[in-house]
Amino acid sequence: MNEKNKILVIGSANTDMVISAGHFPKPGETLIGYDFMTNHGGKGANQAVAAARLGGDTAFICKLGDDSFGHSIMEMLRKEGIDVSYSSVSDQASSGVALICTIPSGENSIIIDSGTNGLLSPDDVMAAEPLFAEAAVMLMQLETPIDTVIKAAELGKKHGACVILNPAPAPTGPLPEALLRNVDLLIPNETEAESISGVNIQTDEDVAKAMDEIQKLGVKNVIITVGCKGVYARINGKLVKVPAFKVKAVDTTAAGDTFCGALCVSLCKGNNLEEAILFANKASSISVTRRGAQMSMPYLNEVNV
Template identity: 60%
Template sequence: MEGKKKIIVVGSCNTDMVIRVDHLPLPGETIIGHDFITNQGGKGANQAVAVCRLGGDTAFIARLGNDGFGAKSLQLLTEEGIDTSHVSLTDGVSTGVALIPVEDSGENSIIVASGANAMLSPDDIDKAEPLFEDAAILLMQLETPIPTLIRAAQIAKEHGATVVLNPAPYPKDGVPDELLQLVDIITPNETEATGMSGVKVDSEEAAVKAIREIKKRGIEKVIITAGAAGAYTELKGCLVNIPTHKTKVVDTTAAGDTFCGALCVALSRGEELTSAISFANKAASLSVTRLGAWMSIPYEREIIH
């Protein structure tokens, strides 16, 4: 990784349709909402935008539908300064869409129709291999097919890049070992860490147990994000809690993605893990004060580092 700075993001890109509500609807319930916005999103795109806005050199590998949503997303990604040379417009399938009701408390639910995201293939990764020659970090999530992520991780390893996985959304069958064995750093939240470890993460004691269980699957560094409680990791056999900044929560939609992007930017600059996590916490805590996905992601100049 020495001398390399580029961060490659492989993942999803969606158009988010966000509506504010007093409370999330129960099954069969119709409620009246408030503000409505259409925003760009998808965990992959969110993370690519976060990397770029926070000062990283970013390339994004993704598929969009050859439709109005896809054309707009590609335009906006390019305007952000992201290398979109391997973002493809695909005929015969829609761009991914997410429906997101957001409570006044800031909590949300998300329903995703994957569309073109589900067509991102190992062949797409092979075509993008030249990008990996200058890559320091590969950042991935789980909104695109697992075989594609495995291929990306394999190529990243061949070129000496660090592989970072955000295991979200967490699959009901878990994350296959074939992928985890290629991962250097993983960033589950408390729910995802519980699924991966079998340990309910509801305390610091549980967090360290979960981290150690996840490490048994071959992952060197585990970072559990815990919302207002900050983030947990293990260094030299001891649990470390890196606190976050208390802010008024408006919308948590892109907080985890902002954290991941910021973490990778700091690591690509050679920062130590705890310093990188602290920077990521600052970025994520700022993102929750704003509505939307891309709209909420801060710029480097906004963060006191």
């Protein structure tokens, strides 16, 4: 990494409303659930909180609604020590909301209303260029408009940041070349990697093929997360599998976001990619043992034990 150490996250912020059930409801089925809770979420905010709790100097750019959800999220971000000087509030839509159902296996089903996340614009990103000039690592997802993500990647590259894209939720069409050419590291899960590469992933050889296809699109480096099976990366030209830590999963809602935030923190500390993956795996393994999104994310002292 360069001499800068700020982590800049651009993306979504939601309020999650979570309810547990014995199984996912079938069409037309009404279930009696339990353990309802609300939690701050959104992939961008999740990743920013994960990085901040693990010791990263973190800034976050988002757009919130002028409503109780938006004001609560802004207050939370500030309490987490995150720089939100270029995040903004709009009265043109409500804040983003996610409805989440979790089942005993730890799996979840999510429906999102993007709200003001859909209003985060390239102009908002351009206005925050001073933050890009300070960033060592820039992290993005796909819960905000693609033109905004493209502009953020361009600015990150212009200012010498390591540009990281977590392509979630899985894209329904090809990702623009204008975006991928400025991405230094792509972090998809299996589903997202299959969507982007067109490769059905069943074996290690399929993982390697998917990485090859993704890199042909212009991405420099690829990490593929495969849940409880661990993480695949190509390090010094060799495909490496870094196993996951064995834990009993309770709720996997923010595991991928915790992984991404933790990876950024470790890279900013000068660790190599394999060391960063190990640190990120440990952080995400802690998060799945707890319910909720941000409330499940560990602090640095919990990971460094």
